[in-house]
Amino acid sequence: MIKIALFCAAGMSTSLLVTKMEKAAKAKGLEVExxxxxxxxMSKHLDGVAVALLGPQIRYVLPRAQKTCGALGIPVAVIASIDYGMMNGEKVLESALKLIDK
Known part of the structure; x- marks a missing residue:
């Protein structure tokens, strides 16, 4: 089971993207949460997380997120604006998997 956490300003704008990522994972036969x-x-939701992704609208918190996640060995990156805007769950999932080499 691969656990992926998405973070945005309020945690709501990414909910549709989560659904699309889950659909893409299912099509690939991957078990993800x-x-x-x-x-x-963020610091409350990193237990067991394999990778953390930030919505492009909060890219400015990347240095702080890298510090928080890095201390736990969790890779973190900003979701590409085009993939986020298009709600391209498959591309975002691929990006997450590359970060954890899966």
């Missing part, structure tokens, strides 16, 4: 949270609660 994907959840979205507000960025302000």
């Amino acid at each position: 994907i959840e979205a949270f507000p960025e302000a609660q």
